[in-house]
Amino acid sequence: MDINEIIKPENLVFKRTELMTDKTLSYCPGCGHGTAHHLIMEVVEELGIQADTIGVAPVGCSVLAYEFMDIDMTQAAHGRAPAVATGIKRLWPDKYVFTYQGDGDLAAIGTAETIHACNRGENIIIFFVNNGIYGMTGGQMAPTTLEGMRSSTSPYGRDLASMGHPIKMTELIAQLPGTVYVTRQAVHKAANVRKTKKAIHKAFEVAKEKKGLAFVEIVSNCNSGWKMTPVDSNIWMEENMFPFYPLGDIKVDGKIVKDLMSDLM
Secondary structure, X not given: OOXXXXXXXXXXXOOOOOOEOOOOOOOOOOOOHHHHHHHHHHHHHHHXXXXXXXXXXXXXXXXXXXXXXXXXXXXXXXXXXXXHHHHXXXXXXXXXXXXXXXXXXXXXXXXXXXXXXXXXXXXOEEEEEEOOEOOOOOOOEOOOOOEOOOEOOEXXXXXXXXXXXXXXXXXXXXXXXXXXXXXXXXXXXXXXXHXXXXXXXXXHHHHHOOOOEEEEEEEOOOHHHHOOOHHHHHHHHHHHHHHHOOOEEEEEOOEEOOOHHHHHO
C-alpha cells in the first residue's frame, strides 16, 4: 500500500502537536509529565492561541517544561508561580496565562501563593501534577504523600502522628469563591487522557471568558521515586492514590458538584 494512503487524515489515530519542540522528552520512562505537556499544547494549538499563551513553571520536574512547550514561558522561584502568573496576567489581561507545578512546589513552599491566587479569583489556569513525592530532588516526602507511603525522608512510611496528614489541595481550593472550574484527572490510560484533555479545554474556556481561576490537578505516577516499574507504579496509583485522590470534576461554573466533606476525610 502506498504510504500516502496510510497517512490520510481519516486513518490517523494520533498526530504529534506542532507546539511541542523537537527535543526528546527527558523525563523518566513511564512518567506522566510528557503526556500532560502534549495535552496542554494540543489544546493551545486547536484553539489557535499559541501567540497569546504564556506558561509559568517553577522548580522541580516541571521546570523542564520550557524545553518542550513551544510557547512563551518564564520561570518562577520555587512555589511562586501563581504570584508570577498573576503579575503577567494583570499586565496583559488578554493573554492566556497558566502555571505548571508539582505537588512539592504547589502544596508546600507555594501553599500561600496558591491559596491566595485562588481566593482572589485571578484569571489564570493552574495545572497541578500530583505524584505524592518530590520527584526531582531525591524522592522526599511531600505534603501529598499518602499515609504509610515510603519516601527517602519517610523510609518506614508516612506516620500521621509525627508527620501529619496528606493534604488535598484540590478539595480545599474548590471551596474558595475565586475558583470557577476545579477538577482532578489522570493520564495513565487512553480513556483518562481523553477526559484530561477535555478538562484542559474547559480550563482554557474559563480563561477566555475571564470568569476566574481554573484548577486542573493531574494525579500521576513517579516510578523512579516510588522505586517501581512504570507498569507497577500505574497499578499502585490506581489502588492507592485514586481512593484518596478521587478523579472527576469537583467544581464546575462556580458550583461544587461533589460532596467535599466526605472527600476531605
